[in-house]
Amino acid sequence: MTGVGKLIRLILRRDRVIMPIWVLVFGLLPAGYYSSFQGLFPTDAERIQYATVSADNAGFVALYGLLKGDSFAVLTNWRAGFVPVMIGLVALLTVIRHTRVDEEAGRTELIGSTVTGRHAPLAAALITTVGACTVLGLLTFAVMAGQSGSTSGSLAFGAELAASGWIFAAVAAITAQLTSSARAARSIAIVALGVSYALRVGGDISALGTGGLSWLSWVSPLGWVTRIFPYGPLNWWPVVLSVLLSVVAVGVAVYLRGLRDLGDGLFAARLGRASAAASLSTPLALAWRLHRGLLVGWTVGLGLLGLIFGGVGGSVLDIAQDNKGLTDIFARLGGSSQLVNSYFAGTAGIVGLIAACYAVQATLRLRDEETTGHAEAVLATSVSRFAWAGSHLLFSLLGPALALFAEGLVSGLVSTSGNFGDILGGVLLQLPAVWVLASVAVLLFGVLPRWSLVAWAAPAACLLILLVGETLQLSQWLLDLSPFTHIPHLPGGDFSATPVITLIAVAVVVGAVGLVGLRRRNIPD
Amino acid sequence: MTEAIEAEGLIKRFGKVSALDGLDLSVETGEVHGFLGPNGAGKTTTIRILLGLMRHDGGKVSLLGGDPWSSATALHRRLAYVPGDVTLWPNLTGGEVIDLLGRLRGGLDPSRKDELLERFQLDPRKKGRTYSKGNRQKVALVAALASDVELLVLDEPTSGLDPLMEEVFREVILQEKRRGDRTVLLSSHILAEVEALCDRLTIIREGRTVETGTLDQMRHLTRTSIQAELTGPPDGLATMAGVHDLRTDNGKVRFDVDTDALEPALQTLVKVGVRSLVSQPPSLEELFLRQYQKDELPKAELPKAELPKDVR
Numbered sequence: 007m008t009g010v011g012k013l014i015r016l017i018l019r020r021d022r023v024i025m026p027i028w029v030l031v032f033g034l035l036p037a038g039y040y041s042s043f044q045g046l047f048p049t050d051a052e053r054i055q056y057a058t059v060s061a062d063n064a065g066f067v068a069l070y071g072l073l074k075g076d077s078f079a080v081l082t083n084w085r086a087g088f089v090p091v092m093i094g095l096v097a098l099l100t101v102i103r104h105t106r107v108d109e110e111a112g113r114t115e116l117i118g119s120t121v122t123g124r125h126a127p128l129a130a131a132l133i134t135t136v137g138a139c140t141v142l143g144l145l146t147f148a149v150m151a152g153q154s155g156s157t158s159g160s161l162a163f164g165a166e167l168a169a170s171g172w173i174f175a176a177v178a179a180i181t182a183q184l185t186s187s188a189r190a191a192r193s194i195a196i197v198a199l200g201v202s203y204a205l206r207v208g209g210d211i212s213a214l215g216t217g218g219l220s221w222l223s224w225v226s227p228l229g230w231v232t233r234i235f236p237y238g239p240l241n242w243w244p245v246v247l248s249v250l251l252s253v254v255a256v257g258v259a260v261y262l263r264g265l266r267d268l269g270d271g272l273f274a275a276r277l278g279r280a281s282a283a284a285s286l287s288t289p290l291a292l293a294w295r296l297h298r299g300l301l302v303g304w305t306v307g308l309g310l311l312g313l314i315f316g317g318v319g320g321s322v323l324d325i326a327q328d329n330k331g332l333t334d335i336f337a338r339l340g341g342s343s344q345l346v347n348s349y350f351a352g353t354a355g356i357v358g359l360i361a362a363c364y365a366v367q368a369t370l371r372l373r374d375e376e377t378t379g380h381a382e383a384v385l386a387t388s389v390s391r392f393a394w395a396g397s398h399l400l401f402s403l404l405g406p407a408l409a410l411f412a413e414g415l416v417s418g419l420v421s422t423s424g425n426f427g428d429i430l431g432g433v434l435l436q437l438p439a440v441w442v443l444a445s446v447a448v449l450l451f452g453v454l455p456r457w458s459l460v461a462w463a464a465p466a467a468c469l470l471i472l473l474v475g476e477t478l479q480l481s482q483w484l485l486d487l488s489p490f491t492h493i494p495h496l497p498g499g500d501f502s503a504t505p506v507i508t509l510i511a512v513a514v515v516v517g518a519v520g521l522v523g524l525r526r527r528n529i530p531d
Numbered sequence: 532m533t534e535a536i537e538a539e540g541l542i543k544r545f546g547k548v549s550a551l552d553g554l555d556l557s558v559e560t561g562e563v564h565g566f567l568g569p570n571g572a573g574k575t576t577t578i579r580i581l582l583g584l585m586r587h588d589g590g591k592v593s594l595l596g597g598d599p600w601s602s603a604t605a606l607h608r609r610l611a612y613v614p615g616d617v618t619l620w621p622n623l624t625g626g627e628v629i630d631l632l633g634r635l636r637g638g639l640d641p642s643r644k645d646e647l648l649e650r651f652q653l654d655p656r657k658k659g660r661t662y663s664k665g666n667r668q669k670v671a672l673v674a675a676l677a678s679d680v681e682l683l684v685l686d687e688p689t690s691g692l693d694p695l696m697e698e699v700f701r702e703v704i705l706q707e708k709r710r711g712d713r714t715v716l717l718s719s720h721i722l723a724e725v726e727a728l729c730d731r732l733t734i735i736r737e738g739r740t741v742e743t744g745t746l747d748q749m750r751h752l753t754r755t756s757i758q759a760e761l762t763g764p765p766d767g768l769a770t771m772a773g774v775h776d777l778r779t780d781n782g783k784v785r786f787d788v789d790t791d792a793l794e795p796a797l798q799t800l801v802k803v804g805v806r807s808l809v810s811q812p813p814s815l816e817e818l819f820l821r822q823y824q825k826d827e828l829p830k831a832e833l834p835k836a837e838l839p840k841d842v843r
Contacts (some may be wrong), residue, residue: 187660189621277656278623282630292631295623379618383671385682386582386612387635390604528585 009122009500013130017104021134029138032089032144032167040082040153057081067214068207069314071232079154079237083163090170091203093142098178098195106182106191109269118268131180132256148206154237162236162245163498169248173227173339174199176255183400184261186271189321202226221242227251289389293397296375297368301405305362308357310413315353316417319346319424346423347498351432355472355490357413358436360407362465365444368402373451373458376530391525399448399517406440435496439489439507443468445517452520454531510520535560535595535682535714536581543576543738550576551589552738555726558731563704565725565732566718566822569823572740574718575615577684581665581716582612595682596795608637611675615686615718616668619659625670626655632674644677650699664691676703683707683715689724697724704728722816739741741822754787756811757796762804771796 018025047053058075060066067073070087074080100343105128108114114127147164151157174195181194209223210232224230230244285291299387364412372395375381414433432437454460469490475485485491489512492505536558537700543551551573558564568574579585583603592599597606619628633639648655653669657808662670668691675683689697701724708728709715719725728744731742742749754775766782769777773792778785788796800808 187658189660250666262799277654278627278658279653280626282627282634286627287634288633292620296620327761337794379614379616381621382579382584382614383617383632384635385584385603386607386610386614388604388607388630388637389635526586528579530584 007123007126007127007129009117009120010129010133013122013126014134017130017134020104021100025100025134025138029142029145029207032085032093032096033091033142035148036082036086036146038150039085040078040150042076043081043085045310053078053081056154060084062214064211064317066199066318067210068317071206072213074235074238077154077237078291079150079156079159080235082150084164085233089167090149090228090419091199093167093171094174094199094202094228095138096195097139097175098181098199099192100135100138101131101175101178102182102188102192102195102463104134105179106185107188109182110188112187114385115268123283125260125263128179128182128259132175136172137176139168142171143168153392155179156237159236159240162234162240162242165245166231166234166236169252170228170231170244172252173248176225176252176259180242180255180262183259188301191271201230202228205229206232206242210396226524237239240259246478253417275313288397289393290397290400292384293401296402297372297398299407300364300371301369301408304361304405304409308360308409308418311357311360312413312416312418312443315350315357315413315421315462316420316429319349319353319417328523333531347428350417350421350429350494351426351495351498352413353417354429354432354436354496355493356438357410357433358490358493359465359469359472360411360441361436362440362468364407364409365402365440366447366461366465368405369399369447369451370458371402373455376455379530384418385529391529392521395448395521395524399444402444402447403441406444407434410436410440425497435493435506436490437459437514438506439468442489442509445513445520448517448520449523450520452523455527513522533560533596534558534593536564536593536698536716538577538590538592541577541580541587541589541592543573543580543585544588550738551587552579552736554735555740555743556733556735557743558716560714560741562730563708563715563717563728565729566716567720567725567732567819568735572735574735575686577735578612578684578716578718581684582607582610586682609680610682610684611636611678611680612684613671613675613686613688614667615690617664617671619662619667619670621658621660623659624656624661625662625666628659628670629655629674629677632671633678636678636680638679639674639677640679644673647673647703648677651696651705653734665693665696669694669696672700676707681712683713685715686718687720688717689719689721697721701727708788711737722819734819736823749818750790750812753821754789755793756785756787757800758785758809759783759800760806760808761800762806763802765800768796768799772798788834 031138037061047056050240054076057073057080061073070084073084105114108117108127117127118124134354143164143166145164146167147160149165150160154160178191178195180429181191181198182188184194185191203226205222205226209220209226209229212219212222223233227248230247234241234244234379262272286295372381375398376386381394385391410433411430414430415435443461443464446464447458450461452460468490471480471488472484472490474480475488475491487508492509494501494505535556536556538554538556540550541554541556543552554573554577556566556577566574566577576585580587580592581599583599583601586600595606595609597608619625623631629644630639633644643699651669651673653666653673655670657666659667672685672688675685689700692700700702704715704717705714715728717725717729729746731743731745732749734741760783762782765774765777765779768774768784768786771792773789774796775787776785777790784800786796
């Protein structure tokens with residue numbers, strides 16, 4: 007354990023920006039929910055109505071957990087039900103980053119040759135991560151105690167958030183011992199988090215009905231922490247269970263670390279194919295190998311979002327009927343008078359923006375390939391620049407189409423209100439705007455390659471325009487900058503082909519200029 | 532003989548920085564041509580221009596009889612390239628990368644591939660991210676050498692290889708050489724390698740060609756070291772043209788002599804009377820260092836030129 011202090015300082019130095027950010031954001035998020043609920047529900051009747059409807063809504067329960075009570079504090083804690091998942095994710099990523107990533111990169115070897123104990127890197131990573139989660143919990147305790155007036159409840163709320171971080175930091179400490187690849191260690195830990203979430207969702211949804219499977223939630227650490235109910239029927243047992251699990255997991259990790267050599271995993275690295283499949287012989291086949299993970303991830307992710315948006319769609323009317331604030335919000339998002347239609351038109355816009363992020367990310371893979379030197383290897387063969395770029399762009403154009411289709415399909419099927427075809431159509435209609443943002447990334451990559459990352463500014467600006475555009479009464483030309491402004495609002499609005507054709511034409515022209523730039527420039531630049 | 536690579540007065544600028552400043556390079560078909568120069572001299576930039584990855588700003592360049600920029604794709608079918616710093620896709624195995632690059636180039640010889648894998652002792656089943664630098668280098672080498680191409684462009688191909696594997700590399704290149712129809716452009720820092728493999732070589736510095744020719748021609752530019760025990764005083768030697776760093780000590784003399792002045796210098800010694808004589812032939816090492824640090828380069832930068840690329 008020698009040298010732990012120094013390693014802790016090293017971690018704090020390396021994470022001096024990112025760690026305070028996540029501690030502050032997640033620690034203060036509940037306070038934000040509290041005040042937004044206060045603004046949203048000026049009267050008791052509205053708030054109680056919202057709580058009653060939400061408690062029975064399967065989509066809400068799946069996302070946030072069970073709702074027991076109707077006070078502002080209870081609603082805040084319930085609405086923050088997804089935050090433990092986020093904290094667990096950050097905690098496990100932090101631990102892997104300072105254990106297996108360093109070990110794989112050879113940095114641990116460098117450190118291990120100085121005066122540090124064998125367990126010091128693991129100990130330092132755990133102490134800082136667990137410490138950061140504890141500070142986060144204390145932050146939530148402090149601000150929530152002030153807002154809700156309940157000290158014991160707020161303490162339990164803080165413990166709920168901190169404990170979710172502790173557990174997954176300890177889980178990551180174990181997975182970091184299993185494989186020699188950081189990527190695999192990270193994947194196993196994330197799968198553990200995902201399974202834990204899925205078990206909680208299953209148990210909680212079952213609890214809404216007959217309750218036959220509600221025990222599933224008690225198999226999941228995420229189920230435990232959402233069953234503390236800080237401001238309702240307060241239960242401290244889950245906190246005790248979480249601490250016990252964390253301690254045992256850390257013990258297992260330390261034991262496993264003792265069994266292996268530096269750089270090794272308990273599982274030997276898996277060997278792959280000795281020669282390529284016959285199909286791996288074109289730039290397109292290579293692009294498929296490089297993009298398929300992204301494609302599957304985004305498609306499944308947007309499909310899940312469709313489950314939530316579609317599920318919630320059924321109770322939009324119930325929730326919003328008596329609430330002026332919510333009606334306004336949906337009207338702002340969609341601009342149509344019909345509430346359900348405007349809800350789905352509004353979510354379509356949000357989904358479109360998310361798909362645009364995928365399009366930008368997939369396009370920027372080209373730049374990654376260039377900076378890592380992979381592009382040089384491919385372009386020194388008889389593959390032309392157009393064929394190389396084109397095979398990647400196929401995925402940045404059609405990938406988002408598939409992901410949008412998944413969202414529209416699932417939300418249309420799940421929703422009990424609204425027309426299936428209209429919902430799916432409204433989502434797919436976002437595609438031209440998505441392509442425009444992808445073409446901006448192509449333009450930067452082709453003409454100003456060193457500024458490629460600026461392509462992310464485009465979806466960020468569109469999000470800003472969507473969120474605050476109408477509220478701040480921005481002038482129309484500013485709103486028009488976002489391609490999403492021009493997309494017809496469906497379902498509910500009037501369809502017009504002109505903006506759709508215009509946006510596609512813009513995307514083609516902008517993308518073509520980028521490709522010409524790519525043909526003429528140095529690689530690597 | 533025809534020229535596989537012909538570059539004349541090549542100029543390349545990156546903004547205000549001039550990377551190539553009138554570089555000449557001529558590689559004949561069927562030869563192994565050494566391409567030497569200190570780090571930052573412009574070797575990789577030249578290679579990238581030859582591969583059509585970068586466009587030159589001035590001068591003339593032709594590769595396998597074509598324009599490397601405008602007919603890049605067609606020319607690339609006839610060549611294979613090993614970059615100086617090989618990076619592999621982390622989720623593809625070494626074997627997959629070898630096959631893929633070979634197929635993108637227009638096909639590779641499977642039995643030749645197996646033979647090379649065997650000789651380089653490379654496990655093709657490992658994923659790209661798990662290979663060490665030397666093994667990544669081997670993946671690129673096997674992919675290039677197993678392709679049936681006219682021209683091999685190798686940018687410091689042995690950096691990261693252990694001495695045993697360097698030896699294998701030399702054997703393989705010598706084998707290629709015997710075929711007679713393959714041209715190799717070999718950028719390298721390892722003089723023994725250049726000496727063992729290359730027919731001709733070009734030394735560049737600060738984007739310009741400073742020397743080009745066969746090894747023998749180059750040796751003419753270097754000095755032989757002489758140590759002799761004489762029976763009398765070395766009269767006339769000190770004033771002789773081409774004799775450098777003369778030191779006399781109790782009947783013993785030591786000096787360096789230019790290759791042209793070797794004969795008159797020896798005649799002078801014989802006239803005086805020689806009891807014993809040791810001569811050291813000119814080494815490429817010496818030539819290399821002299822070219823690298825010539826005139827304007829300050830002495831302090833000398834060790835830098837000796838460092839292999841991967842130490843940076």
